[in-house]
Structure formats: structure tokens, C-alpha cells
Amino acid sequence: MVRVLFTYKGPEALGIEYLSAYLKKAGHQTDLLIDPSMDVYLNSRVQGANQERVMERFLLKVKRFKPDLLAFSAVTNTIQWNSEIMARYREYSDVPIIIGGVHPTILPEQVLKRTTADMVCLGEGEDAFLELAGRIEAGKEYKDIANIWVKEKNGSIIRNDMRPLRENLDSLPLPDRDIFAQYGMVGNRAYIISGRGCPYQCTYCFNHVYRELYRSKGKWVRRRSSENVLEELRQYKAKYGLKTVHFMDDDFTLDAKWLKEFCQRYKEEFNLPFHALIRANDVTPEVILALKSANCRDLGFGLEAGAPEIRNGVMKRNMTDETILYAANLIKKAGINLSTFNMFGMPGETPNHMMKTVNMNYQIKTDTIFSYLFYPFPGTQLLDICYSEGMITDEIYEDILNGRGGYHLKSVINHPYEDFAREAKFILPLLNKAPQFIKRHSQKIIQISTKMKSRLKNDMFQGIGNLLFYAWDFPYRFKIMNRTRRQFWKVTAP
16 A cells, blocks of 8 residues: 655645545555645635645644655646645655646656656546556556656656546546545535546647647547436535536537536436536537526636637637627526636737727626636747747746746736736726626726726725625635635644
């Protein structure tokens, strides 16, 4: 038996839950340390926990659990935190450290060179982790495991190939939610993912990197059976109680045939309110009927940019205005809440372009608006474009690759209309709730706001914006957040 200790910053993570379940099924032991900061719940700068005191509890857990493997999972905006914790662990222990997740998968060599990690797990990790645990248990060398890059003592890196994709997702055990539940992070809302892989190649997304990694390694877009997803919901309901479901797939409606079968069975057995993410080009009357009949309460899709030359020319969304308007109309007619995701400050975007995003949201009567400043994440095509065209400096490019800096308050690219983009991002969720006579003056309001240079104003807009973003589930988020912070100190107590 190998003892694997995960350390993580963020809300409940299905990736870690799947890894833990797979390891436990093979007879290994797993546990988890989480950072109890509140910023991961509300896009807040407030940490809410003394980080040195948290570190003391982390090291105490390492001492008591006596792990054979220390495991981390990181996205770009947590890689710095992960790096700091790994460095502290290395001072304390010589146990092997492995890190996975989106950021290490995209930049494995950089992560190995600039952190104390011994290994990076690229892509989907269940089989790689299990093989690694087996090698550690047997006392064997583990330098040649597919999906894992290894840093040797002299600093050289062993780059192993990718293994074939697991096409039958039903063969995986259901996620181990107990590992997060001990911290009060699992409530009566189930977060479910019904498939893996996205077929689209938006230029601001990392998906194309994953597709290239797995080229000729099997079917990229895969779906669990309806029965397998329903069984997960049955077990969740029996163990934790269940009131709502959030399907976390990039595009829940990608397979209309699967969707109709699943919705029918879900309606018959659960009929609980649920939320899903979709793409507007998948929406048909039949799809919306299936979702509505199964008690779908909220659908979110990426509007991203109202101007076709930005949405399609820059972002490569390949979606017409008519497609968005048609989808929104069907959703609203069905009485389903409509959420949209929007970005401001794209390369080449002018205030007139941005106002098309604002006005399209008004036109489709969006209920909940999620708005962001464009950030060129590592591995995306737009980062390469921004860098090659001089829109970001060498220093900022390095900051992006290292996960330094935020992407909520300030654009990192040299954008001539940065102020307008920032204010549009902050104000749009507020304006969307305003009376029509105020909406008519949206552009003037945004322009006036750009001249009001105030940290207090930005913090106020950010706070109100967060409340509007999460108004429909703020009580749930707040409850989980506080419960997690309390439980952390209990679970890790001496």
C-alpha cells in the first residue's frame, strides 16, 4: 500500500476525486490538505487565513500521515501557491513530489525547472498515478512511466510519451468525494462531469494543447453512459443528500441523442433542478424541450464578444449573431434562466466592439452576466499572437508563464482601450439589472467611469459584481466557504 497526500487550493476538484478513487480501488491510501482561503470562492483578494499558520498545519499533517508520495494539482493562477508549498515540503521531507493539472500539462519543463517538483503528470492521470504508486510500493524505478516527466538529480528531464486515452469512462470508479467532504466542501449540490474532451479550438482556450498531446492516442471526445452518471447521482443522494445538480461539462448538449436519453431518465428518477453549460450552436427546440422537461433551471453559454469580427475573427468561435439570438430566444421562451460569459479587452477590440457585447446581452435579455478581462493564458494561441505582435512585454510574458499577477482587475496586454474594457467588465453586470432608460446611456456611463480613478470604486464594483454573479447561489457558496474554513482547523488540529 502506498500513501498519497494531495495538497490543493480551490473548491471541490473532480480531478483529484477521480485520482483518489482510482488509487483507493487498488488498495492505496489517500488524504487531502486544502487551503482554507476564501478567495477561491468569490474572486476575492481577501485571503481570510494566516498562511504561516496554515503551513504549520500542513507540515503537521505530512508528519502524521507519513506519505510515500506528495501530489499537487495546479491551474495558472495557483501555480505560485503550489510552488511555495512544494518548496516548504522539500525543506521538511524528501518524499517524491508530483504535480499535475492544466498549467503543468502545458508547461511541464518550466514547472520542473522552476519548482521543487520531482515529476509532472501530463493530461489525464488515473493510469499514470496508479502505475507510479505500484512502482513506489514495489521499490522499483519510475523514470519511464507514460504521461509522467521526471526531473533527475542533475536537473535533466526525462520526457515520457503519452499513453492512449481511456475511451470507456464507465470503467473508472466514481469520484471519491469523501476526501473533500471531510472539510465540509461537499453539500447538497452535486458537481458532475458526464464526459471528457472538447472538439472546439477557441484561441483563448488551452484545449488545442491537450488535443495535440493526445494526437493518435484515441478518441478525444468521450461520454459516460447515462446509467453511469445516474448511478453517481444515486450514490451522492444517499450519502450527502441532493437538492441541485451542476453539470460541469464544457458542452453538456454536444451529443443530442445522449442528452435526450439522459434527460428522460433523469426526469423519471430525480427531476431535481440543474444547471449546465452549453454552446449556442447546439441549441434546437428538441434539445431545449428535453432540458426543460428534466427540470433544467439555468443554462450558460459563451457569448464572449458581440462583434463577429472579434468573436469569430480573433476568438475563432465560429458562431453567428443569428445563432446566438436564436439559442437565447429558445432558452428564454422555455422559462430557463440564461447566463452568458463575456470577455473585454481582446486584441483589436475597440469601444464600439465592446458595446456590441453590452447591447447583445441586453437584446437577448441575459439573466446573469459573467464578465472578464481578456487574459492570454499559457498554451493558448492568443498568448503567442499577443507576444509576437508586441502586445505584452518580455517581463509580463514571464509573469504569465509563472502564474504571477491577476486577471480580474487589470489587463496584462498593451491595449489602447484598457480603461474602457476594465470598466465595461465591472459595470455590465450592474447595468444589466438597471432600468431601460439607464441602459440607453451605457456607453456614456462606462466612459465616465473610466475617468474615476479610485481603488475604492473598483473594489465596490468588484464586490457588487460578485454578488450579482453569484446571486442565485451566494447563500450556498457562503455556507460552504465558512464551513470549509471551520472544518480545516478541526481536521488538521494537533
